[in-house]
Amino acid sequence: MASKRDFVSAQQVAQRAGVSRSAVSRTFTPGASVAPETRQKVIEAAESLGYHVNHLARGLMLKESGIVCLVVSEVATPYRAALLKALTQKLQIAGKIAMLVNTDRSDESVGHALKQAIHYRADASIVLSGMPDRSIVELCLRSGQRLVLINRDDELDGPLRINLNDAEAAERICTAFARAGCRRVGFANSEAGTASLMAREEGFLAAAARFGLEAYCMRYGATSYQSGRVLAQRFLTMDNRPDGVFCASDLLACGFMDEARMAFGLSIPEQLCIAGFDDIEQASWGSYQLTTFAQPVELIAGHAVEWLQMEDVDPISNIKLQAELVWRRSIRAG
Amino acid sequence: MASKRDFVSAQQVAQRAGVSRSAVSRTFTPGASVAPETRQKVIEAAESLGYHVNHLARGLMLKESGIVCLVVSEVATPYRAALLKALTQKLQIAGKIAMLVNTDRSDESVGHALKQAIHYRADASIVLSGMPDRSIVELCLRSGQRLVLINRDDELDGPLRINLNDAEAAERICTAFARAGCRRVGFANSEAGTASLMAREEGFLAAAARFGLEAYCMRYGATSYQSGRVLAQRFLTMDNRPDGVFCASDLLACGFMDEARMAFGLSIPEQLCIAGFDDIEQASWGSYQLTTFAQPVELIAGHAVEWLQMEDVDPISNIKLQAELVWRRSIRAG
């Protein structure tokens, strides 16, 4: 196969157009000085030969590949997929191209991903999952690679860190539960232990304490639909089952709701109030009508990509965005 | 920013290790002849400097970039996201890296995507959505770029074409409906007009005719949950509403079910049988329990990636895979 590889080079175009190779290069470089006539000849020759500038060589020269590396685990998850979509779209508009690296959430594999980014001299990397090792982060920064961490810890300096007001959001849910007349509330979390997940948990429990509500917290498995069902089993078989449960993510919430209805015959929100986080598409589906906080996916992607294009950036850049409450029908009105 | 760009090169490693640049290169080329002692020195120097082979330059030399371009629209859709995940994983295992290009389903934008692939000298492109122009396909092939079309038309020669037994699957659903005692059946389709979608439609209608079932067909909007609801509205307000509906995709089916239950109070499968296609995660959720055909996502991805790695390939390569029926609870047992 490799033997068959035969792309047309600027050299050939130049020959065909009867000009120098530089002229070809300049034709495809915006702002370069080329006579309209020459440009025309070059474009025609390029067209007929099917020439396309080699971005590998170009990246080599300019030290700017145009590649942005997206580091993600669980791509198929609704929230991740939505964010991925927004990011790739904005990147394309900005003239960048997205490289996708799948990780298994282990920090080690995130490191592996970032090494790939370095291999391809990516202009930047955006991390949606896991937490890279400090040493690798430094390596990236040292080689002039921008880094964006979305909903990650914010220990490290250098990268842009985009986070949400998780704690406040949790507090608002707690308020809503209180207004709905809930007495005992619960927080259903996964064992992922992400910074944002933990912030929601702490925020919720703190608020519950302030409201004087009895509060329980449970963690189980991955942040998935299945875990939601298991958590429902555990919560709803308690002696004093809670009548309001905040799930750390919509997937958990969907699983929780299904289990609550089918295995326990509970009606939502009459007998049990539920809230989620993310506002994945399914949260709006008829069977769920889940009250939840919407991740401002477009905004996140927008800020990330905008930051990547800025000339100079502050070594400590933080962006805090607001997750907006989407009121549907899984919590009783106050 | 670009000014700050400063990756360490093989030159510097060589200097530090006190060897020639070739030695460095050979150290990182499997199978090359290097003395263990030299290799050790090089590796240490590389480690301490944070050297990583420049895949841009390497791709330039070898005429093999290691990049595979994935052309997708509606990335956030469950089936697409699942396929994307499987593909990126298999590609990573094969030592390739995935570039993701978002399209808007227009053939023109698919062309744009493939041009990006050419720019970066991708080893191959995998098209999951839309249908590229013949001229661009030829350009890709001419430059030695492999092409895989998943669930697309199969007019063009050169690319690998992976398809499913859509028609047979539709037929089996029709059989199941007949066994369940359905009298009037319907096919709910979107207006996307994809080859696979149309094959399901035709297969279903043909089978219905053979069974002597009254059959209706409707098409509306995009292949989405919302369209499913609209289609349900239209089907269920008919004078002679069907009692078995095959939805062209699971998303449509989920929307259809929700609308049927909530707006029409129908119980499934007692009063209405529903089937879908894709077996997205939500199809297995408690609220749906949808009987559907499973896209063999892993197999599709496996075959695609395997084909990419083959030495020589046939100009006409077709792979036909079986979608397996997943029996849940949206069709009455026969």
Add this chain to the structure above:
DNA sequence: CGACGGATTGCAAGGCTGTGCAGCATGTGG
């Protein structure tokens, strides 16, 4: 002890592009 073979190593070419610099032609103004 000399020759020979095998393992390593360095040199230099080749792959493709962008761009500073100097030369060229052309046009303009005096």
Add this chain to the structure above:
DNA sequence: CCACATGCTGCACAGCCTTGCAATCCGTCG
């Protein structure tokens, strides 16, 4: 008609890597 500014163009180099080829080194055998 000449001096000068202006706008294009081509040359050559730099950027980083892989690899064929020739040279070198060392061990071993006759």
